[in-house]
Amino acid sequence: MFEKILIANRGEIAVRIIRTCRDLGVATVGVYSEPDTRSLHVLEADEAVFLGGSTAAESYLDMEKIIRIAGEKGCQAIHPGYGFLSENPVFAEKVENAGLVFIGPPSSAIRLLGDKVSSRNIAKEAGVPIIPGGTEPLADFSAAGRAAEETGYPLLLKPAAGGGGKGMRIVNGPDELESAWSASRAEAKKAFGDDRIFIERYITRPRHIEIQVMADQYGNAVYLGERECSIQRRYQKIVEEAPSPGVDEDLRAKMGDVACRLALQAGYWNAGTVEFVMEASGEFFFLEMNTRLQVEHPVTEMVTGMDLVELQLRVACAEPLPVSQQDIKINGWAIEARVCAEDPEKGFFPATGLVTRYAEPRGKHVRVDSGVHAGSLISVFYDSLLAKLVCYGKTRDKARRRLVNALNGYHIEGVVTNIDFVNRILNLSAFSDARLSTDFIPENFDGAEAKEAPPEEHINRLVMAVSLVYHCRNALVRESLKPMVSEIGSRLADKERFEYMAKSGDEVFRVMLHGNSAERTWTISVNGREYDVTHPPFEFYRRRLKLTINGGVHRFIIRFVGNFISGSYCGLNRVFEIYTPREWELAAHMPSPMKLVSEDVIRCPMPGQVVEVRVKPGERVYRGQEVVILESMKMESGVASPRDGIVDGVKVEEGRAVESGDILVTFAKEEE
């Protein structure tokens, strides 16, 4: 085994690799950029070396510097993690040439599988089923027209280089082909500097199934079952599971065999993932092979009981695979939720900030791979993935319930996260019934809101939690003030029955609390339905709450927001206004909240970088017109003017990094 390795990555994956290294007694060297100075992986690594720079290019992508540090620190190998340099054949080669071990496949295999065209060809040679469509990039539009006739509609235009959905276009009929063709080429050219496009059949209601393979340097390859990663937003996975509810023993063996064949054909070793698209019929087609450890590898680890990073290290050390195919058994079920700093309400745009509160769920069969802690600064420079929460159960539903509970107790403040959103996914009947496809999000959501109404029980529990916190907080203040109250006149025994109206959006709940704060046992009715509730002493400062409702334990995140109180539970995230009955009666007279007068500035809606400014001072703009184009994570998007007006000043220029709330454009004062 290696004595010391360098981890050329950051965040949760760096921390995760360090964990296995520690178990194996391998010393670790971490590297970090300026924004990561105080990151968790820096604290966790045995040694950490400063790379300098803020952007990825200046830091985690600087091959020469990383290899030099590895040499200076006496490392024998470099683990690239995922992303950054992990699938860069040039890097792998340079590592090899520097006399170090690249913990991953040989550079030749990366190169072969990294290009869509060559990987398709080798898959074909290995007998892996391929999606109908051209394997050659199309020369021009007329070639595209001919290829489209052969493949049939709907079809997909796909750039030969790159990924992440950039440049991809779905074409439903011949009339759409021409515009899609030129758009796809232009986008591919811009994104990858390569406008080669090919056409393939578009599969409706596809599922994303991938096979984990592990191969050694002696021609042995095994598969460690499949993962289903159909639930994606913006072409990125968000909830993954193993095994797949759509794959049975036979299918698994079939997919596993072709995956191993492909690996061997490509001269592959180390961990790799063969991605397939699967139709409802169970027919599957090769998508691509990822030549690295996947983000979602923990679900495989949980159902197989293997440590994939350990296997990676052993194989990289030229050890033979310690397991054969018969040793690998799939046991139980594991589901992973990706916890990202992003705002589902704003189209999943990345969010930034200082993590001011951080509390992870804990428990048996609950695994958290996290790269953050209280104090972490989430910047615009890197991926928005904060942590992965993985839960295991004997059955799929047990794993699902455990994950829901764990997410209910996952508390992150200071930066907006998708915790409630992923929890919403897990609570949909479409998820529990495993009606999965890569269209899951658009099929089941309007923006961030689920189309399916949440179970009444969930809402009632949340209503009880917020009402109880509201009541007990006020009771506590009243109790504390007693020494200052006139002693004359016997104090009447406190009331034991309290009534509130809780309003959330258009819904109103009548809540009756019966019990007392001292004993912490309550009978609570919500719109006439009664529940028995007990709770440990309230610690309001924690903003996490545990209630036992009719014998079941439930966790909530509860927070006062001015005069209102917000609560999160099972994917519900609501702000409640709580009124006494008399206040409620009088609230009927209150005016509805006025709309804010639009400001005379346009503010930046999200952190990112300005790629284009489309207006000049003095220009008239109209409501809805895009004035500035921002790039944030891999996405470009326009900032639209909220009103008509004449531009007075443009406060940003191309290339400038901006934070949300920054002023982009100011308007001139209009003459009356």
Add this chain to the structure above:
Amino acid sequence: MDIALQENISTLERLREEALQCGGEKRIEVQHLKGKLTARERIELLLDEGSFEEFDMLKTGRGSAIGDESTYPGDGVVAGHGTVEGREVCVFSQDFTVIGGSLGEAHSQKICKVMDMAERVGCPIIGLNDSGGARIQEGVDALAAYGEIFYRNVKASGMVPQISCIMGPCAGGAVYSPSMTDFVFMVQNSSYMFVTGPNVVRTVIHQDITSEDLGGAGVHGSKSGVAHFTLPNDILCLREVRRLMNYLPSNNRQKAPLVDFSDPPERTDPALDYLVPPNPGQTYDMNVLIYSILDGAEFMEVHADYARNIICGFGRLGGQTVGLVANQPAVLAGVLDSDASTKAARFVRFCDAFNIPLVSLVDVPGFMPGPEQEHGGIIRHGAKLLYAFIEATVPRISLIVRKSYGGAYLVMNSKHIHCDINYAWPSAEIAVMGPKGASEVIYRREIQAADDPEAVLSERMEDYRRRFANPFLAARRGYLDDVIFPRDTRYQLIRALQFLEGKKVEKPDRKHGNIPL
């Protein structure tokens, strides 16, 4: 006899019934349509259920001096006392449904009566204002009536907390009573305050402006600083008043109430170690620190939208109410300007008057430069804050979080103006000015003579930064009592408050000092 008594009882019943009807159903309906509650409904929400005791329910005016001889039930105001979370307060609530809530002799006498009582028994006085103004029909009596209220506002000032809620019109001389009270609440879109209204503005300076733009809650909450709190409607406004009351003592002889949120004093917050960004040019949000250290993360900010470069407000540490004065680096870099100085100065004086310990969180690059500020009297206004801190005899604790430069360092409750305990974080930089400015002055000749002035400057800046941009020089001099770990801030502040609980300062025998108003 029996019959006479019976008659009196039914008369009483009738009069009470009349009084409770206020201006009658129609006017109440109009009041509701405007999104406003009636005087009695407001009192009902402000006070604990069933606790209101009314005075002068039967009082009426003498009838106007000119023309109209009629009298009105309660003369347009409801007054009395009741409790907020069990603690007594005096309250008056102007009734717009009775002759527009206009203020005349009897109306004023009712207000004066509860003000006098509040001062005598030592309980807060809360005024709910909703009045068309002086009752013109009463002539000079109406003016006299205002004068009596002003007189009592000043007499009660610093004796009992005085709270005003503007829940409708408040114009002309009427504005001066609320403006002399300790805290002014305004309801958005239904209240306004101005000395002269839009009509006069149009006549005198030929400018068209709406009441809302001239003196609405938005204007007074953000531009003029007249309103300390602005709320979207009556219900939330009254709730907010109740919330404020829970932070305050009933009078200047009491200590502020202790409210136990069972938030452990020794609770640490590791995130604070990372709050101050490594790059001195970067900002951060001071609210993160505030919400982290306070009990139950509850903070009641005063003047939240006005002079946002300084944050003032009430919170609790170890149950004890404290007044927080914190620079906000996220707004104008936390610089002190005229508005920020006067905002904080008035807040400091309120806390001092009512035995509320002061905690300042300092990150101040200096005073705002420029002719606008200089000509606007920043010297005078800055001096107010300086004066207010020095004058304060309550426990005074100061924590230097990051920058603390020059005169602003001294003003922000420093050891040199006798704060009791002065702590600093390791990120503190205490010096006459920032590294750049200082190096340019000290090494002017050297930089000018250099072949590469930029290089020399940055070298000198680095040198200066190492020597002065840290808390250790001040700590060696004893100007800081200690340099603390950010994560322990809450515990350190609570321990300091415990230690200072017995603080007593002999007051000099003088009428009053002469704060540079």
